[in-house]
Amino acid sequence: SQTIHQWPATLVQPVGSPLSLECTVEGTSNPNLYWYRQAAGRGLQLLFYSVGIGQISSEVPQNLSASRPQDRQFILSSKKLLLSDSGFYLCAWRNGLNTEAFFGQGTRLTVV
């Protein structure tokens, strides 16, 4: 069966520090991968998606970047965090044309 792992679950980082959130998927190959951000009490904002290794599409201009160094690994990064980067970050994957996306358990990032 397929599983998605996202870590860490919580993270507190100072302003100006770097960020690296990792997401890995098991039990499937060549998935579409997604990073979403959710502010408290808000909806989900699509940040990046990837259809293959090294292929990244960005939805919104921001202080973040994404990379896909391996087929089932998706990394969200920042060189210098801002207070506004605080939020709940969710990784998701999906396969197939019309299938649902499966989400990880999320990382709650607090920038202080």
Add this chain to the structure above:
Amino acid sequence: GESVGLHLPTLSVQEGDNSIINCAYSNSASDYFIWYKQESGKGPQFIIDIRSNMDKRQGQRVTVLLNKTVKHLSLQIAATQPGDSAVYFCAEKEGNQFYFGTGTSLTVIP
């Protein structure tokens, strides 16, 4: 499209009653729609989906209705239970992207 900047609307229902959660989508080219349930501090979980060539789909205690004319999606939960309390999101697929609606916070009153 996305409405990520808006506060979540809320819905309170009595245990045992039926719940109806509504969602408006923006892109008439969207061909696939999903309802997700998100409990506090967790990732969204799939509830039910529907393709654009359908107008109704039923699951266990849940029904999704799709009205393409007015670009409206609804989720009906029968005999709502306390465990149904959560935030519910609709999502539309455009190509490879999934875009989420604002979400609705459902509270079930025992």
